[in-house]
Amino acid sequence: MTKSINEKETTVxxxxxxxxxxxxxxxRIKKVIIFTVxxxxxxxxxxxxxxxxxxxxxxxxxxxxxxxxxxFMIISSILVMLMTPALALFYGGMVRKxxxxxxxxxxxxxxxxVSVIWFLYGYSLAFGGDGxxxxxxxxxxxxNVSLAPSDGLTIPHQLFVIFQMMFACLTPALIxxxxxxxxxxxxxxxxxxxxxxxxxxxLAHWVWxxxxxxxxxxxxxxxxxxxxxxxxxxxxxxxxxxGARKGYKTENMPPHNxxxxxxxxxxxxxxxxGFNAGSALSSGTxxxxxxxxxxxxxxxxxxxxxxxxxxHRGKPTVLGGMSGTLAGLVGITPxxxxxxxxxxxxxxxxxxxxxxxxxxxxxxxxYDDSLDVIGIHGTGGIVGxxxxxxFATTLINSDGANGLLYxxxxxxxxxxxxxxxxxxxxxxxxxxxxxxxxxxxxxxxSEFEEMQGLDISQHGENAxxxxx
Amino acid sequence: xxxxxxxxxxxxVEEIKNSLVEVGIHGMTVTYVEGFGSQxxxxxxYRAAEIAVNFLPKIKIEVVVDDEKVDVVxxxxxxxxKTDPNGSIGDGKIFVYNIENAIRIRTGEIGSxxx
Numbered sequence: 299m300t301k302s303i304n305e306k307e308t309t310v311x312x313x314x315x316x317x318x319x320x321x322x323x324x325x326r327i328k329k330v331i332i333f334t335v336x337x338x339x340x341x342x343x344x345x346x347x348x349x350x351x352x353x354x355x356x357x358x359x360x361x362x363x364x365x366x367x368x369x370f371m372i373i374s375s376i377l378v379m380l381m382t383p384a385l386a387l388f389y390g391g392m393v394r395k396x397x398x399x400x401x402x403x404x405x406x407x408x409x410x411x412v413s414v415i416w417f418l419y420g421y422s423l424a425f426g427g428d429g430x431x432x433x434x435x436x437x438x439x440x441x442n443v444s445l446a447p448s449d450g451l452t453i454p455h456q457l458f459v460i461f462q463m464m465f466a467c468l469t470p471a472l473i474x475x476x477x478x479x480x481x482x483x484x485x486x487x488x489x490x491x492x493x494x495x496x497x498x499x500x501l502a503h504w505v506w507x508x509x510x511x512x513x514x515x516x517x518x519x520x521x522x523x524x525x526x527x528x529x530x531x532x533x534x535x536x537x538x539x540x541g542a543r544k545g546y547k548t549e550n551m552p553p554h555n556x557x558x559x560x561x562x563x564x565x566x567x568x569x570x571x572g573f574n575a576g577s578a579l580s581s582g583t584x585x586x587x588x589x590x591x592x593x594x595x596x597x598x599x600x601x602x603x604x605x606x607x608x609x610h611r612g613k614p615t616v617l618g619g620m621s622g623t624l625a626g627l628v629g630i631t632p633x634x635x636x637x638x639x640x641x642x643x644x645x646x647x648x649x650x651x652x653x654x655x656x657x658x659x660x661x662x663x664x665y666d667d668s669l670d671v672i673g674i675h676g677t678g679g680i681v682g683x684x685x686x687x688x689f690a691t692t693l694i695n696s697d698g699a700n701g702l703l704y705x706x707x708x709x710x711x712x713x714x715x716x717x718x719x720x721x722x723x724x725x726x727x728x729x730x731x732x733x734x735x736x737x738x739x740x741x742x743x744s745e746f747e748e749m750q751g752l753d754i755s756q757h758g759e760n761a762x763x764x765x766x
Numbered sequence: 767x768x769x770x771x772x773x774x775x776x777x778x779v780e781e782i783k784n785s786l787v788e789v790g791i792h793g794m795t796v797t798y799v800e801g802f803g804s805q806x807x808x809x810x811x812y813r814a815a816e817i818a819v820n821f822l823p824k825i826k827i828e829v830v831v832d833d834e835k836v837d838v839v840x841x842x843x844x845x846x847x848k849t850d851p852n853g854s855i856g857d858g859k860i861f862v863y864n865i866e867n868a869i870r871i872r873t874g875e876i877g878s879x880x881x
Contacts, residue, residue, distance in 0.1 A: 550817045
């Protein structure tokens with residue numbers, strides 16, 4: 299008798315579980331249908347606007363397009379695009395096995411989201427109009443962006459858009475190293491959208507889009523302020539808001555695959571030539587200067603880090619060499635179009651050494667900057683930006699200015715002011731964004747999900763298998 | 767029948783395998799394992815993080831043999847697992863177990879013929 303009752307009870311429970319599962323499935327299907335309908339509706343409305351706003355190209359406007367510049371800039375854009383997936387590999391190798399896909403995905407998805415944002419309104423906010431603080435919506439959905447060059451450039455306006463788009467994709471992806479292994483993916487998507495809109499676009503406008511920093515004479519050749527200080531300082535805000543990983547300082551958290559990291563770094567280095575030399579916006583002498591300075595900055599950063607590490611720990615490490623290379627590249631970025639090659643070497647060495655000291659003694663500050671975004675991009679960006687105010691010379695680039703070493707205080711002051719302004723803006727802006735996201739959907743994965751790893755808990759997949 | 771389980775340094779596995787084949791052993795199981803004994807571990811450094819690695823990689827060899835072959839096998843393993851003539855810390859350990867029975871799945875043979 300008792301047995302049959304038990305059996306009945308279990309069958310009832312089982313059927314309930316089944317009911318729950320089918321209900322959940324139905325809900326999911328409904329969600330998918332709603333999502334698809336909304337997507338298609340947006341596409342139809344969007345394409346309607348597109349038909350209305352497309353203009354025919356006037357061939358006379360195209361006479362100032364230079365084909366060699368255009369070819370060079372297309373290749374540069376491709377190289378910069380490569381840097382985001384390279385970053386995915388770079389960071390992916392440095393986390394633990396259970397988080398490699400989650401970390402790769404954070405960089406990877408930026409390519410999707412930021413590209414679309416850039417098309418919709420990002421480019422317009424950063425490069426539209428002459429406002430001091432932010433652009434306008436004149437170029438939203440590339441409305442007035444044709445193939446004809448703008449502002450005295452020799453490349454099609456749309457090529458400039460796509461070159462800048464690659465920078466916008468890379469910058470938020472850089473931050474992900476700071477909160478590796480613990481950010482909730484859905485909240486991260488929200489973070490991406492808000493950060494690019496409210497931090498990156500205004501900053502890019504201040505420096506490159508005709509905003510106040512460019513008006514006071516601050517210079518940033520390829521993105522020391524806009525890309526590296528912005529992301530490095532935002533990383534600090536993220537560390538403070540999210541807190542350390544579970545087990546930080548009590549458990550071992552070694553990188554799971556440094557060869558993957560090395561592949562990532564090499565692609566970053568190659569991509570950086572597009573990043574820096576491409577920022578000349580034309581092929582020729584200025585691009586060549588930036589190219590050679592980039593290589594020298596990276597090389598001397600690599601050697602500086604290895605040297606200090608050897609003296610400090612006794613053994614040079616590959617991860618150390620990679621960190622030094624990155625520090626050198628970051629340091630030379632704002633300066634590469636304004637300094638002589640010998641200055642590039644000095645900048646690489648100084649940045650490499652300062653970054654080593656900061657990453658080595660970060661334990662003192664008690665924040666968990668998991669993959670050293672603050673220590674390398676933040677610090678390197680700040681050091682590079684200030685050093686630009688010292689080493690820049692008009693002998694190299696007549697559009698630049700003379701730095702401290704060449705007897706002028708004006709540029710140095712402008713660099714200090716713009717660096718501090720970028721730090722303050724990015725730090726407090728990011729704090730506010732994270733505070734809002736925390737209220738909406740929470741920042742961190744649950745303790746159990748963190749233990750499981752992001753791969754399974756956030757994406758339901760697994761990077762490596764032991765068997766078959 | 768006895769099972770001889772030897773935990774050894776990874777790079778010694780080929781040498782030991784060859785020596786066992788020489789004394790007439792024609793089957794074994796090898797597993798990649800981690801662990802520590804008196805050898806302890808070593809230190810690794812990743813940027814700021816200095817990490818004490820306690821679990822060292824080792825290889826576990828399992829061989830099941832007839833009772834009369836046990837001594838030969840143990841002798842061969844000891845001879846070849848030593849990393850220098852006097853042996854050094856971390857060279858490994860050997861455990862010997864009693865085995866109740868062995869069955870060859872293909873033919874259903876039972877006992878030492880199944881080895």
